[in-house]
Amino acid sequence: MTAPRRRVLELLLAAGEPVKAYDLIARFGGDGQAAKPPTVYRALDFLERQGMAHRIASISAYVACAGHETDHAAAFLICDCCGATREVATPAVEGLDQAAITAGYVIERTTIEAHGRCPACLSAA
Ligand SMILES: [Zn+2]
């Protein structure tokens, strides 16, 4: 893995939560030195294709994968109250794969994003 890719993954793992691309660009240098945006975007694209990170489109943020090493579909539970996200395994993805095969599609990337309230926000309400 190249240094920029390793650095971006390191930042995502350290954050432990979804991070916006511009925050990654700003934190990249460690000493307040920003990276060139294409460097970070290319690294994110690579990490995403490897299944080491995921892009959560609905909140425009990236997050380190919760455990899979290879390319895989990701499903996220997203709290609209506090922003907490959780990657989960779901059989819904397999159903989607089947539907794609039936329709003659080849899926390259799947991310399911479910919005709602996390347990902490539910119990605080
Ligand atoms: Zn994952």
Ligand SMILES: [Zn+2]
């Ligand atoms: Zn919450």
